Amino acid sequence: MTSRLSSSSLLLTASVALVASLGGLWLLTPPKPLRDRLKGPDEAQGESEKVMDLDVYGEEGWWWSDPEFALMLVNSARIPYFDRTWKAKLPGEPRSESKYVDVGCGGGTATEALAKLGYKIVGVDPSEGAIEQGLTHAKEAGFDGVDYQVGSADSLPFEDSSITGVISSDVLEHLDDLHAALGEINRVLKPGGVFVFDTINRTRWSWLSTILVAQKWLRILPKDAHDWRLYITPAELQQGLITAGFEPSDMSEWVGMRPTLRWPHQGLYRLLFLGKGFGGLMDQWKMCGNDRSASYLGWARKPSVG
Numbered sequence: 001m002t003s004r005l006s007s008s009s010l011l012l013t014a015s016v017a018l019v020a021s022l023g024g025l026w027l028l029t030p031p032k033p034l035r036d037r038l039k040g041p042d043e044a045q046g047e048s049e050k051v052m053d054l055d056v057y058g059e060e061g062w063w064w065s066d067p068e069f070a071l072m073l074v075n076s077a078r079i080p081y082f083d084r085t086w087k088a089k090l091p092g093e094p095r096s097e098s099k100y101v102d103v104g105c106g107g108g109t110a111t112e113a114l115a116k117l118g119y120k121i122v123g124v125d126p127s128e129g130a131i132e133q134g135l136t137h138a139k140e141a142g143f144d145g146v147d148y149q150v151g152s153a154d155s156l157p158f159e160d161s162s163i164t165g166v167i168s169s170d171v172l173e174h175l176d177d178l179h180a181a182l183g184e185i186n187r188v189l190k191p192g193g194v195f196v197f198d199t200i201n202r203t204r205w206s207w208l209s210t211i212l213v214a215q216k217w218l219r220i221l222p223k224d225a226h227d228w229r230l231y232i233t234p235a236e237l238q239q240g241l242i243t244a245g246f247e248p249s250d251m252s253e254w255v256g257m258r259p260t261l262r263w264p265h266q267g268l269y270r271l272l273f274l275g276k277g278f279g280g281l282m283d284q285w286k287m288c289g290n291d292r293s294a295s296y297l298g299w300a301r302k303p304s305v306g
């Protein structure tokens with residue numbers, strides 16, 4: 001009797017453990033990648049539309065009310081990379097006279113930082129609320145090297161071959177049709193012009209860190225900020241750039257970047273007493289060499305002739 005009881009309870013425990021671990025595995029498994037990331041979800045192939053909330057970017061106070069805003073912390077890694085790349089690859093191009101464009105500029109976190117370095121730059125974003133906040137902030141801060149315009153990556157409001165440098169930071173992974181966006185960026189660039197960007201690689205690690213932990217568990221990012229299927233591997237992006245007419249740079253010049261964490265005592269204090277939320281555990285971002293397993297920076301040139 002006792003042995004039958006214990007063997008059945010053993011069986012029960014084993015099945016509960018099995019179901020729990022299968023459930024756990026399922027929770028930790030990223031969705032099925034798209035057949036062709038560069039084209040975007042193909043509904044005829046049963047791939048569902050992207051799940052993404054783009055309205056948050058227009059919300060009042062989204063861009064400039066918090067000096068520790070997540071994208072502001074990324075500036076410490078990305079702005080020096082973009083500036084260094086443009087300086088090195090566009091020698092003799094005066095920053096204050098040439099025209100630079102920030103595609104998907106939002107409220108201008110990166111746009112203003114580049115304007116501060118002397119770039120004459122126009123930010124473009126489909127979110128009217130974001131553009132309004134960019135304009136207001138630039139005016140209040142007294143920047144005149146920066147301007148903003150409503151527009152989308154797949155139809156940029158600029159003439160062919162009219163722009164010296166294009167930046168698109170933290171935007172490509174929000175777009176379904178990358179062929180269209182990269183083609184447009186190539187069209188508006190002058191021959192010899194330079195496109196700089198950062199985006200997120202589609203790895204198990206980026207699923208775990210940005211989707212599961214940052215979006216779902218700790219809510220550091222808005223719930224539907226990203227659709228992991230739209231993340232882009234460096235190889236896919238190189239292919240897309242070539243198709244659009246670019247000469248991508250060598251992969252050794254594409255570098256990873258990642259957030260740093262605050263010291264535990266600092267983080268805990270901020271969490272418990274300053275009500276900063278889990279996002280407050282994070283500090284300035286830094287480059288991390290050839291670790292391109294999540295966010296990475298890169299550049300490509302529109303060829304000078306042909």
Ligand SMILES: C[S@@+](CC[C@H](N)C(=O)[O-])C[C@H]1O[C@@H](n2cnc3c(N)ncnc32)[C@H](O)[C@@H]1O
Nearest residue numbers: 057071104105106109110127152153169170171
């Ligand atoms: C994570 S934010 C990045 C904002 C800004 N580049 C920065 O790094 O501070 C993504 C931005 O992409 C913009 N976006 C979404 N769809 C777009 C499209 N089709 N063309 C251009 N920008 C788009 C959103 O409105 C949002 O401002």
Ligand SMILES: *[C@@H]1O[C@H](CO)[C@@H](O)[C@H](O)[C@H]1NC(C)=O
Nearest residue numbers: 201202203233234291292293
């Ligand atoms: C980027 O993602 C792809 C696909 O998961 C992977 O093969 C590649 O190794 C990743 N790159 C890095 C540097 O982690």
